[in-house]
Every structure is written in structure tokens, then in C-alpha cells.
Amino acid sequence: MSNSNQNNSKGVSVVSEEVCQQIMGRTEAFTAVESVFAAMAKNTAYNFPVIREAIGHADALYGFKSGFDRDGMVLGLKSGGYWPGNIQKDLTNHQSTVILFDPDTGKLKSLVGGNYLTAVRTAASSAVSIAHLARKDAKVLGMVGAGHQSTFQLRAAVEQRNFEKVVCWNFHPEQIPNLAAVAEELGLPFESVTREELGAQADVIITITSAFEALIDADWIKPGTHIACMGTDTKGKQEVDAKLLTKATVFTDELAQSISIGEAQHAVAQGIIKESEITPIGDVINGAKPGRSSDTEITLFDGTGVGLQDLAVASVAAELAEAKGQATYFNL
Structure with missing residues (x-):
């Protein structure tokens, strides 16, 4: 240096x-x-x-x-x-x-x-995925999770697209006002919604929880959505329905972690997607592989977090x- x-x-x-x-x-x-x-x-x-x-x-x-x-x-x-x-x-x-x-x-x-x-680097990771994979005209940001990390995620995400609204669901509703306050500070309307309604409204979804079960059903996600799964970093953790990875084009920070401790671990273990179907986001950044190919494609970023x-x-x-x-x- x-x-x-x-x-x-x-x-x-x-x-x-x-x-x-x-x-x-x-x-x-x-x-x-x-x-x-x-x-x-x-x-x-x-x-x-x-x-x-x-x-x-x-x-x-x-x-x-x-x-x-x-x-x-x-x-x-x-x-x-x-x-x-x-x-x-x-x-x-x-x-x-x-x-x-x-x-x-x-x-x-x-x-x-x-x-x-x-916290900053995790938020930057999802922001990089939004920059390279989300639709340019994305208007509604969905936040699944309202803990400490979610405020960093929200601040980083809104710098990547011209969002007009934030919708949120959290397992502990009492934490939601913390995230609502950040949205208000950023000048964005904020609404607490059900998980189904979040899927129906959001163009970009960030999941940032410590869940060990699917919180988002594959059928709730509309065409053209980009999902950044940021909470799954350990064997057994899970935030979204494994079937969602068969409906989406899947990207990740690191393949080895994605299939072993990331969100893709469940879909790969069930044999419904292959490792070869997951693209390192670095290949998109470098122009070696395509990112989003259409406005109706669902894209999913498996952010496992790497050293x-x-x-x-x-x-x-x-x-x-x-x-x-x-x-x-x-x-x-």
C-alpha cells in the first residue's frame, strides 16, 4: 500500500x-x-x-x-x-x-x-448485489428483519436505487420502530406488513435474520424481484423457501460457503439445484458472466459473508x- x-x-x-x-x-x-x-x-x-x-x-x-x-x-x-x-x-x-x-x-x-x-461490510455486500442485479426501476424495498444489522442494510440499499417506499416484517414486532425511524430520516414512507404482502409489494427484498426456517415462501415472490439473503451463514440456518432458488437465478459471494453454510445449502442438499447453477457475483462485476437478463427474472444473492x-x-x-x-x- x-x-x-x-x-x-x-x-x-x-x-x-x-x-x-x-x-x-x-x-x-x-x-x-x-x-x-x-x-x-x-x-x-x-x-x-x-x-x-x-x-x-x-x-x-x-x-x-x-x-x-x-x-x-x-x-x-x-x-x-x-x-x-x-x-x-x-x-x-x-x-x-x-x-x-x-x-x-x-x-x-x-x-x-x-x-x-x-456491519458496514455486510450492508455493502447486499448493496453491491442490488447495484448489479436489481431492476433499474425498482421502487419498493422489502426488509425481512429489523435488528441492529437491518439499519445498516437499509441505509446502504437506498443509495443503489430510487426507492419510494420501505415495507418491513420482523419476528419481533417491537423492533420495527427502530427501522421505521431510519426510513423516516431518509425521507421514505414505511409500512409494517405481513410476509405475504411484503412479497407482493417489494421489488428488492433483503433478509437479515438469524432464522433456522424458511420465512419467505417461493410463491410470494413476484417476477422481477431481487432478493439479497444476508442472514444465513451457518449450517442449518435458512431464511427463504428452498424452492425459491429453483425459480431464481442464483448468485453468491463464494460458492464453497454458499452450498455448505449459505442459503443455497438446503436446495443443494435436496438436489433441486446444482452448484454449477450458482454464479459468483464477482463474475458479473468483471463482465465474465451476465447478471439480470430480463425485467421478469427473479435474482437471488446468497450473501454468506467471507473473511x-x-x-x-x-x-x-x-x-x-x-x-x-x-x-x-x-x-x-
Whole structure:
């Protein structure tokens, strides 16, 4: 990177959660995620095998996502997991830190707070799918899920199309006002609806839940809809009817994760779609494969979340913090 020699002389940079929130915007995250998806499709960026374990304490899941992006010269890992009891401690349930290394030497480069960046990069991923796959005239955005992550999703999505309305369904209705407040801030009419009504109205649907059962029936989705399934990232999780993947043209961030822990796992396991029928979105970004082919086609993006997304946004955050004098430094 352009500043690496100068910054390495100062030692290891540390970029806090607070600084990440100040300097890392949606535009920067979108560009970083789009670029790394393109690199993955060219096989110049590689995700290493994911490690994820229940640690047998505090009901926590803990693990590592890592990889190397040769195009961006970014090497590192995200370490962290899910602590369900954190909400009682006024802490975010998801806790993570991104650790970046110098690809030329293996030396530690940066420690970057990963909580805010995880939310931003996940929202950027669905936004990239909307930019490349949704109909240009999409007017109604459907949100399935109204938790913490949904507000990031909404803000990123509305920058990709001229939406005129937001409709929402959530398993816990008491959370919906949080998302409604963001829509109001964005100047968009907002309506809480049934799942069937959401399918009937929405031109773009984002599912962002932790469900282990299909919340959206295949028959509820109208022709021309784009669906971004962003919540399924573990074996057993599911947000939409597996049959929907037979009616849709399916795209993903990474094939291996899509068929094993992503939304496509169920349709593939049932033998109703094949791995060869799923297209990495990086191929669409690179122009190697077509995206949407008609205004009546249903498109579905299986956003499983990959370590390279975390490394991409953390690398940009570190560069920005170092350039703006907002990083701190230490020597090992």
C-alpha cells in the first residue's frame, strides 16, 4: 500500500471502533467489497478455511476468518464471535478484531476494531448485489428483519436505487420502530406488513435474520424481484423457501460457503439445484458472466459473508486512519 513504508516505521497501527465509525463510510465500504468480490472471481484473492467453534463457556461461538488478496496486497484475519449474553452487559453480541499483516514480510501491520466494520461490510455486500442485479426501476424495498444489522442494510440499499417506499416484517414486532425511524430520516414512507404482502409489494427484498426456517415462501415472490439473503451463514440456518432458488437465478459471494453454510445449502442438499447453477457475483462485476437478463427474472444473492470482505474494509480503514493521523501505534 502507498503508505506502508512510512507507517511501518511507526510500528503497528491500532484503529479503534470509534475511529472506524468516524472514517469508514458506505461509499468506501462498497468500493472495497466490490473490488474484493472481483478479485475472488479472478482467483487472485483467496479465503482460507473458516474455523468456528463453541468454546463451552458463556454460550459463545468463536472463530477465525482469514485470507489473502493479491490484487489489494491485503493479508490477515478476523478473530471473534458471538456472545449471546453480551446484551445484558451493554455490549454488542458480535465481537471481533481484524489483524492485518505485511504480505511481503509477515510482520504485524495493524489491529482494527471489527464490530462496526462487520456491519458496514455486510450492508455493502447486499448493496453491491442490488447495484448489479436489481431492476433499474425498482421502487419498493422489502426488509425481512429489523435488528441492529437491518439499519445498516437499509441505509446502504437506498443509495443503489430510487426507492419510494420501505415495507418491513420482523419476528419481533417491537423492533420495527427502530427501522421505521431510519426510513423516516431518509425521507421514505414505511409500512409494517405481513410476509405475504411484503412479497407482493417489494421489488428488492433483503433478509437479515438469524432464522433456522424458511420465512419467505417461493410463491410470494413476484417476477422481477431481487432478493439479497444476508442472514444465513451457518449450517442449518435458512431464511427463504428452498424452492425459491429453483425459480431464481442464483448468485453468491463464494460458492464453497454458499452450498455448505449459505442459503443455497438446503436446495443443494435436496438436489433441486446444482452448484454449477450458482454464479459468483464477482463474475458479473468483471463482465465474465451476465447478471439480470430480463425485467421478469427473479435474482437471488446468497450473501454468506467471507473473511476477505472484513480484510478489505479493515485495510481501507487502517489506511484512512493512518493518513488522517487518527491511528495510534505500538512496537512489539
